[in-house]
Amino acid sequence: MHKKNIAVIGSTGSIGTQTLDIVRENPERFGVSVLAAGSKVDKLIEQAKAHRPHLAVIADETKYTILRSALEPLGIETAAGSRALADAMDRDDFSTVVTATVGYSGLEPTIRAIRAGKDIALANKETLVVAGELITRMLSTSTASVLPVDSEHSAIYQCLVGEDPATIDRLIITASGGPFRTRSPKELQNVTAADALQHPNWNMGNKITIDSATMMNKAFEIIEARWLFNIPGSRIEAVVHPQSIVHSMVQFCDGAVKAQLGIPDMHLPIRYALGDASRIDSPERRLSLSDYASLTFEKPDVEKFPCLTLAYKALAEGGTTACAINAANEVAVAAFLGGKIRFLDIYNVITSTLEATDFIKQPTYEDLVAVNSVARAKASEKIESILK
Ligand code: MG
Secondary structure (H helix, E strand, O other): OOOOEEEEOOOOHHHHHHHHHHHHHHOOOOOEEEEEEEEOOOHHHHHHHHOOOOOOOOOOOHHHHHHHHHHHHHOOEEEEOHHHHHHHOOOOOEEEEEEEOOOOOHHHHHHHHHHOOOOEEEOHHHHHHHHHHHHHHHHHOOOOOOOOOOOOHHHHHHOOOOHHHHHHHEEEHHHHOOOOOOOOHHHHHOHHHHOOOOOHHHHHHHHHHHHHHHHHHHHHHHHHHHHHHHHHHHHHEEEOOOOEEEEEEEEEEOOEEEEEEOOOOHHHHHHHOOOOOOOOOOOOOOOOOHHHOOOOOOOOOOOOOHHHHHHHHHHHOOOOOOHHEEEEEHHHHHHHHOOOOOOOOOHHHHHHHHHHHOHHHHHHHOOOOOOHHHHHHHHHHHHHHHHH
């Protein structure tokens, strides 16, 4: 068997650690050449000792000395900073990059990896939210391919195997509804970050868990699906499915609907992406439908979760709208997690940031960088005005 060497960006997060579980289970299939983390240096060192990559990178430069003194005696190269991370994408000792970071910071290394012809196992959805059009254009002239790791997009990908894309009628993306699905609008006024972090089904990092509570995560997934599958937003819908067993569905022109089901566990989509859309044996618990009294589906409540509507606004406007939404959301979510603003302020910060940020119809990468930075500043100003 040809062994595939990978780079994992964001190795200490939820998707990163689960990726390394799969590498550990399949030592004959996968090897790790590069591990990169944001700031959790102790965990990165532990992972590097176990997986013996050629290079370990820490984005937080203040942690570099700790990393170097721990790993250099083992013959593992070390580096620090976002430039070093992007440069690592040019190395020739791996063919696939798992982009498991959260947020805008995933964009630059992903672009560098595509330029270097690497295949992408894409878990960083913000990359396609911010720069979907640019990335799609780059991929059309590159040998690099993208396989989705997001469970919904993996499900759609699996439903499309053997199908003619021209026969797709609509994509139906399932949403758990998050921890506040059954709360009244009045109760939502006073929910805290601790309340929001109690996700019913999925065990994820803090940022995506808040995005799940506002349903911004689903808005991002609609945008992500538009670019991954080249389907207009008008033919992508979200349906709330609280049990998170049906991971998403595709409806075809003859009315048939295909779904992919499984227990809510990210190992499956990660394994499928790492295996180039092939099936690899899994030790995990199997889905037993008889364990579920019912699987239910309902329309999302966009009055309660208006962030969901931002997906359609972003796709209708195109250009830099989604980039500005993402930037404002990252700043607002951090402020909510820090106890500075209330849950319902997140949407307000995003919409007022959109109004205050200039729109560019056909942005270059440099334009996206600029809009991201302006939108962050505007979002911070809005948050300051809420605090007064
Ligand atoms: Mg998802």
